[in-house]
Amino acid sequence: MSEVQIVDNMVDITIDGVEYKAKEGEYILNAARANDVFIPAICYLTRCSPTLACRICLVEVDGKQVYACNSKVKAGMNITVDTPDILTERRAMMEVYDVNHPLQCGVCDQSGECELQNYTLELQVDSQSYSIPDTKRETANWSSVLHYDPGLCIVCERCTTVCKDMIGDAAITTAKRGGEALDKSWKDNMPKDAYAMWNKLQKSVIAPSNGTGSTDCSDCGECIAVCPVGALVSRDFVYTSNAWDLKRIPAVSAHSSDGFAIYYETKPAGIEDRTEKIFRVTNEWNFVSLDGAARFAYDFENDTASKDETAFNAGVEALTKAETIRFNSLISNEEALMLQTLKEKKGVKLYNPEVRPFQKFLKLYNEASGASLYNGSTDTALKCDFAVSVGGALRNDSPGLKYAFNNIQKMNKGAGLYFHPVGDKLIPTFGKSVECFTHKVGLEEATLYLLLELFADKDKLPSDTKEYLASFGENELLELLGADAEAFMKAFPKMMKKKENFVLMVGEDYYGHAKAENLVKLIVLLEATAGFQVVMNPPKSNALGVALICELDDEATGYTVGYNENGDFKLSALGDGDLDMPAMNQQEGTFTTLSKRVVPTNAALDYNGYVLNDLMAKLIDAPSQTIDWTAYLPQEKGYQAMDFDDMLNTFDNAGQDNRGYLLKVTYDEVEPTDAEKFDKDDVLDGDIVYRANPPRQFNDFSDKAHQIFEAFGLYASEERAKALGEKAEILFKNGKITVDVIVDAKMEGDIVALSDFKSAENVYELFGESRYQTVTIRKG
Amino acid sequence: MSLEQFKDRNVGTQNYVKLDLDHSPTTGWCQFKQVVKRTFKPELFVGLWVTFREMINALFRGKMHTTQYPFEKLPISPRYRAIHDMLRLMESGNYRCIGCGLCEKICISDCISMETKYDENQRKEVSEYTINFGRCIFCGYCAEVCPELAIVHGGRYETASEQRASFSLFEDMLTPIDQLNLQQEYAGFGAISPNADENIKSTPLAY
Known part of the structure; x- marks a missing residue:
């Protein structure tokens, strides 16, 4: 029995003679489900619009037949399910x-x-x-x-x-x-x-x-x-x-930072081979929608591992003499804590170019706003009616936020603004009230100034910023960002009609931005003066967990041990390293999701080799199991001293996510400070390459899965790809790479996107912290 | 089901039929008389004659009764649950198994295992099928649950072999295609009841 969550506008209703509490204005079907009352229904999906295709949810309300999926709860309703x-x-x-x-x-x-x-x-x-x-x-x-x-x-x-x-x-x-x-x-x-x-x-x-x-x-x-x-x-x-x-194993998708709840479904691989194999991934589709990587990239297990003692001893030796450990965000909270403990006790450097800019950005945000973390989540975003996305390629980076952005348009009669230098043909189709700004790279601050101009309560702004904002001519910012200013200003009042809840989705472009500090200040101003809730998209997988748990260093020096990354000694769950490690579907542990939830994931497949905790046991004082670390996650960062085995892994009938627990966010009073001015001529020109993966591709593990076909390469709009030919050689300041050119029909404009999911290609080194680089592209 | 019959433990009052037998001898003298009477009866020769007659029949008239096992086997009741057979469709010769997996699921000793795949004719193909006869308890559930009457109990009651594999694969249990005309419909577990037609409701058809 699930207890119904009591919120403000609860009313009493009667179903088959029993009194229940329900939210006013919610559909009868959902109210019944939240109260564990069964009404048959086939065609209704909880977070989508009722289609009335099946009509089976027919019920009687006060003597009149209605469909439970599209009739709203009113106080004192008397509902009979079966007549x-x-x-x-x-x-x-x-x-x-x-x-x-x-x-x-x-x-x-x-x-x-x-x-x-x-x-x-x-x-x-x-x-x-x-x-x-x-x-x-x-x-x-x-x-x-x-x-x-x-x-x-x-x-x-x-x-x-x-x-x-x-x-x-x-x-x-x-x-x-x-x-x-x-x-x-x-x-x-x-x-x-x-x-x-x-x-x-x-x-x-x-x-x-x-x-x-x-x-x-x-x-x-x-x-x-x-x-x-x-x-x-x-x-x-x-x-x-x-x-x-099939045996269902509740787990968390290892790829995007959404931390989607999934079930790995396993059974013995066949008659000859009785080891468990994952046959498919399923989900609680009423409450969580997966992306292609979460659903299809599941067979990335390390199946060749064995307890190779020589390799293990070499691993212990390598970690003893290591000066740096290089890793990425595909790592559980517990493993991150192990590495951090190793740093504290042995003084190794932790190098993670994927997460480091995000960590810095969070710190800047913490200093500027006084909040320990951003205040939004995917769940709260879904309840908003105005979505603004900045600094992220929604379609590529963050499936969960893309779904939320779209769902807001469809279900909440919402509106949306999408700011990004790479044009996208899909996002404008989300709704009539969606405006896309394809602006020049370098005008990110202008974007946020425009948002202040459009949404902020100007009287609350600090004086310098207010003055600076007033210094722009009418529609100057809009035109700077490449919009048809007049048309937009005409449409905007309509977009704003009856809008109450605003969400700002911040993407990875901002984290490594040269002006990150100023961007943070502007975001904080938006929060304070325009009532925006903010969601930041952690770059990948468990980036938020790594950012909170580890103290990362800016550079790698000396002897480097790579964990699923390049290094002098390689720990790898891909089966290609010096010492095998378990992949994410072979180990238990917790993830920290974009929605600030610490969620448990379980092992679906057997693993016969050593785990990181075994290495730790040799090097430092470690408990016997990986999950024994869970209760020791840093409480000053919002984690709780909760044991892994005490964590729930379910949704209740009302759709409430009960997995694990939410990070505690603390708020200190901080006066918003003035943002700095920006230089509108400081834009990137020439051939620009953007670091972004195709949808469904996040890392080496999604690439290993047999149902993910998106290749490593240079993605370009149809026109641009035609001009580039089949292969391209890209010359960066500090290196070059030759890749296939692949058409992404949903891209628009001249900026091309280079994948980064293959760690062997070292794309992060080519780009540095910024996701955009001016390069020379030659036919390869 | 009423449990009355199991609760009635007073066996003395039930309707046993008594055989009309002579009383057993009670004294030593009576026992002696019985032995002498039986010993010198010509009954002995009646029995010896039967043996002699059958010997003549078997040796000279070709009426031998001995079954030359293992070269010859006696037919067994269709309800006997021996090693499984996989039947074919009489018309097309295709195997009947559709790979629904019900036998695999119902098997209480968990000894059936199968692999299926999507074949080029858009049908479910059984690519591998095996029964572990080391574990099978011949309960007959698989034959009973089979919706296609595909898996049945055959007549091979020898559950010993030099190699376990020799009768546990799909092909080994399947009726050989050249013996399709000899395939018998199975009358035991899982067979359709004679009054099956009476128990189903007809579905209207628009053709």
């Missing part, structure tokens, strides 16, 4: 869904967790009254991962809804089925809602929305997750396992 009329309707609907549904449960991938099976049994359908000639529908592969069998599809539209309302790709839609029209006589001879549902069902089928046979999307696979039947399955998983054979 004889409604039961007749529901039974007829289930019979209709079963008309011509192939009797292939025996082979179907969804059998055992199929909602059509479940509701057919729940509503005790034991005979069929309806019939219609079937239409031939061909199975199709929509992309490298999506497999659609329209014969099994019940057109509940959950896939199209989640793709549009949550993911933002809107890559699939309902299309004409070309089925036979319903006999008119049914209209009088069957329940009304069931007839309406059937009428629509018989006409439609799902298809890629671009009119071709393949989807143009980010291949996140969320449509697969939400499919109630076996119509949408991943190509890799089709007919390989039954749902009931």
Whole structure:
């Protein structure tokens, strides 16, 4: 039983004679679910708009039939879930869904967790009254991962809804089925809602929305997750396992910093090989949506490891003489704490170019605002109605924030501003009230000044800043940022209508920015004078955890031990190092997510080698297990002294994330200080390369997974790629690299994006702290 | 189910049928008389005649009753649960197994294991199938649960072999394609009940 969270506007409602508390204005279905009351429903998705495709959630409210998924709770409502009329309707609907549904449960991938099976049994359908000639529908592969069998599809539209309302790709839609029209006589001879549902069902089928046979999307696979039947399955998983054979291991996605809650589903690899293998990744799709890396990049385990004592001793020796340990953000909080302890006791340097700029940025933010951490999270962002994204390529860097940005437009009647030097064709499609600014690299401060101009309560601004802001001519900032100023100023009041909650999403570009200090000051001013909540996107995986736990150094010197990175001695979970380490799906531990939550992840697969804690036991005083470190995470940074085994790993029925715990954020009173002026001519010119990975690709581990196909290379808009040819040689100030040119059809403009997910390519060294570099690009 | 029959432990009052037997001798003299009477009865020769007659029949008239096991085997009841057979469809010769995995799931000694994949005809193909007969307890659940009557208990009751593998793979249990015409429908566990038609409701068809 989950306790209903009591918030301000709670009202009393009665369901089947029992009194419950519910939030006013929330849908009846969600209120019932939060109170653990079951109302049957197929087509409704918690964080998306109701589609009314299935109509099964029919209930009676004060004597009137309504749909629980789109009727809002009012005080004193009296709800009856089952009346004889409604039961007749529901039974007829289930019979209709079963008309011509192939009797292939025996082979179907969804059998055992199929909602059509479940509701057919729940509503005790034991005979069929309806019939219609079937239409031939061909199975199709929509992309490298999506497999659609329209014969099994019940057109509940959950896939199209989640793709549009949550993911933002809107890559699939309902299309004409070309089925036979319903006999008119049914209209009088069957329940009304069931007839309406059937009428629509018989006409439609799902298809890629671009009119071709393949989807143009980010291949996140969320449509697969939400499919109630076996119509949408991943190509890799089709007919390989039954749902009931798989063991579910609650874990955290290791790739993006969102810390998505996932389940690894494992069973023995085969008859010859009885070791556990991950067959797929699933999620609580009502409450969390995954990106492609979280769902498909799961087979990155280190399966060749063994207890090689010689290598282990060499590892101990290497760490003893090491001057520097180089690592990245794909490391658990516990491991980060081990390295930090090693630093404290042995004085080694910790070098992490991925996280270091972010750590500095957080420190600047802490000094300027008095808050120990930013105040927003993905969960709170989803409740906002105005989203502003700065300094990050939403589509590439932060799937969770991209979903939030999109969801705000679709569900909260929201508006959004997207500032980024790399043009994006997808983000403007999120909603009518989305404005994209493709500005020059170097004008990040101008961006924030514009936001102050647009949103801030000018009287609260410090005097110098206020004066400086007033010194800009009308629309000067807008024009500087490349906007059609007049059109924008005309649209802006409309965008601002009825908006109350504002969120600022800050991306990785800002962290390594030369003017980071001034950017922080401006962000703090925005928070103080415009009521923005701020979410910062930690660059990758557990970057926030590393930034909070480790004291990182600016450079690596002397003998270097690399952990999943290059070094004189290499500890590696990729199986290519001097000493094997467990990959993230083979070890337990905690992550610190973008939403400031410390979440536990469990080991899905066996691991036969040594772990970092074994090395620590030789070097310093270490407890017997890795998770024994969990309770010792630094409390002054907001962590709690909670044991790993005491952490929950669930969501409740209302969708509340109960995993682990939230970091404690402390606030000190600090007077906002004046921001500095900026130089509008200090912009990058010439050929500019941006350090960004393609969507679904984050690190060597996602690259190792067999269902991730995005290659390492130079991503460019169609036009730019044509001009560049097939291969390009990029000359940086301190090196060069030759890579393939790859078209990203959703990119716009001349800036090209170089991937950084292969640690062997050392892209971080080429770029330095800034994500943008002026380079010379030659045909390779 | 009523448990009444299990609770009635008063066996004396039940309807046993008594055989009409002679009383056993009680005294030593009576026992002696019985021995002498039985010893000198010609019954002995009646028995010897039967043996002699059968010997003549077997040796000279070709009426031998001995089963030459292991070269010959007696038929066993269809309800006997011996080593499994995998049946084929009579019409197409394809194997019946659809790879639903129910036998794997229901197996209480967890000895069935299978691998399936998506084949080029868009069907579920059983790529590997094995039963570990070292663990199988021949309970018959797999045959009972099979929706396609594909896995059944066959007549091979010898559960010993030089190699465990020799009868545990799919191909070994599958009816050889050249003996398809000899394949018998199985009447034991999991077979359709004779009145199955009466128990199902028909589904309307629009054709």
